[in-house]
Amino acid sequence: MNQLVEERLSKQNLLSVVEEELSATQIIDIHTHLFKPSLGAVGLWGIDELVTYHYLEAELFRSNDITPEKYWTLTKREQADLIWKTLFVDNPPVSEATRGVIAVLQALDLPTDSADLSEARKFFASQTLEGHIPKVFRLAGISEAVMTNDPLDPAEAPLWKNSAPHKLFHGVIRLDRVLEKWPEHWQKLQAEGYRVEQNLTPPTIAEVRRFLADWCKVMQPVYMAVSLTDDFRYPEDSIRATLLRETVLPACREFNIPLSLMIGVRRQVNPAIRLAGDGVGKADLRALENLCREFPHNRFLVSLLSRENQHELTVYARKFANMMPFGCWWFLNNPSIVEEMTRERIEMLGMSFIPQHSDARVLEQVIYKWRNTRRTMAPILANSYALLVEDGRPVTRAHIRQDLDRLFRKNFQKFCGLSN
Ligand code: RAT
Ligand code: ZN
Numbered sequence: 192m193n194q195l196v197e198e199r200l201s202k203q204n205l206l207s208v209v210e211e212e213l214s215a216t217q218i219i220d221i222h223t224h225l226f227k228p229s230l231g232a233v234g235l236w237g238i239d240e241l242v243t244y245h246y247l248e249a250e251l252f253r254s255n256d257i258t259p260e261k262y263w264t265l266t267k268r269e270q271a272d273l274i275w276k277t278l279f280v281d282n283p284p285v286s287e288a289t290r291g292v293i294a295v296l297q298a299l300d301l302p303t304d305s306a307d308l309s310e311a312r313k314f315f316a317s318q319t320l321e322g323h324i325p326k327v328f329r330l331a332g333i334s335e336a337v338m339t340n341d342p343l344d345p346a347e348a349p350l351w352k353n354s355a356p357h358k359l360f361h362g363v364i365r366l367d368r369v370l371e372k373w374p375e376h377w378q379k380l381q382a383e384g385y386r387v388e389q390n391l392t393p394p395t396i397a398e399v400r401r402f403l404a405d406w407c408k409v410m411q412p413v414y415m416a417v418s419l420t421d422d423f424r425y426p427e428d429s430i431r432a433t434l435l436r437e438t439v440l441p442a443c444r445e446f447n448i449p450l451s452l453m454i455g456v457r458r459q460v461n462p463a464i465r466l467a468g469d470g471v472g473k474a475d476l477r478a479l480e481n482l483c484r485e486f487p488h489n490r491f492l493v494s495l496l497s498r499e500n501q502h503e504l505t506v507y508a509r510k511f512a513n514m515m516p517f518g519c520w521w522f523l524n525n526p527s528i529v530e531e532m533t534r535e536r537i538e539m540l541g542m543s544f545i546p547q548h549s550d551a552r553v554l555e556q557v558i559y560k561w562r563n564t565r566r567t568m569a570p571i572l573a574n575s576y577a578l579l580v581e582d583g584r585p586v587t588r589a590h591i592r593q594d595l596d597r598l599f600r601k602n603f604q605k606f607c608g609l610s611n
Pocket of ligand 1: 224339418453521550552
């Protein structure tokens with residue numbers, strides 16, 4: 192190790208060294224809605240998708256009198272033009288989601304204050320997806336992105352037939368349809384040749400296991416995942432709990448992968464605004480406690496949507512090493528809340544958690560989401576080291592590098608049983 196890396200840092204140097212090291216860290220983005228190029232038909236990218244992101248659609252209706260009903264009759268391009276005019280021209284784009292679009296435009300050397308989107312559209316029309324992805328990942332400082340793959344999505348599932356592994360993307364089996372909407376989906380499994388019925392009989396359980404095993408072979412998932420509502424309970428007398436206990440958790444053990452639980456959504460509190468219409472509710476974390484205790488041979492990645500649940504989750508992480516808290520999810524991914532959650536996690540867990548994921552739905556969003564995460568987290572990390580130095584323990588660049596590698600790569604790789 193060279194002298195510079197070993198040098199004990201003074202308190203004044205900590206922030207700049209953390210910033211430098213954080214910008215050099217190649218992050219694994221552990222939860223996104225991005226897709227590898229061979230699944231490109233379901234992947235979103237480009238200016239019209241960026242501007243019509245559902246986070247921005249939710250903001251549109253607060254600053255423009257258009258009704259949701261009228262908005263949904265517009266073409267994607269017309270929707271983007273309306274949002275651009277409303278949230279970027281007539282109003283200052285200071286919210287987290289609007290500012291993100293500005294940061295992406297700047298990173299791609301496109302105008303940030305133009306009256307319309309014509310120049311940006313011209314730029315994106317001249318890109319190929321294969322060439323654009325590595326450039327975007329480079330600008331975002333990420334080495335890999337973890338996808339969200341729903342084997343029951345009629346648009347996505349058939350694309351897996353001709354899809355080879357890709358070194359920048361990892362697969363994840365997303366189970367919302369199986370676990371949360373079994374009555375509407377069991378016939379889909381039946382149509383695919385699995386001998387299931389609506390009742391969870393022993394043969395049906397065995398066939399759901401076979402379905403999961405088959406998709407594990409196809410998708411090579413790094414984990415399985417489900418998003419759960421704020422009223423999630425475990426144990427409970429329900430289809431969801433039975434499928435979890437009898438099919439999903441055994442499959443995770445068999446394939447030695449974690450289950451990711453994202454808990455706290457309140458679906459469609461305002462259905463008129465569609466994807467933007469989900470809300471948040473505080474969850475009862477006894478469900479999580481029961482799962483972590485009753486299934487010590489399973490591992491759980493956990494992200495919760497309610498700010499009010501975060502301290503409790505951090506306490507649970509101190510009780511259960513088979514649980515890994517991750518990310519500041521969705522409505523929490525704002526600097527004020529990221530700061531609070533990250534400080535709390537470092538204070539109670541040291542470096543044994545996964546600070547963030549991007550949840551990017553549109554490819555170029557990884558640029559701004561990771562830029563914001565780095566910007567918010569650098570002072571928090573620097574402050575933790577400053578306190579340590581103050582209390583008598585020297586800190587070097589090598590220590591910082593190792594910690595960042597652990598937070599943004601190794602904790603995930605180890606928890607998922609991936610080799611690095
Ligand atoms: O953040 C989002 O875009 C949400 O709509 C959800 O996709 C959420 O992240 C999820 O994975 O369910
Ligand atoms: Zn998501």
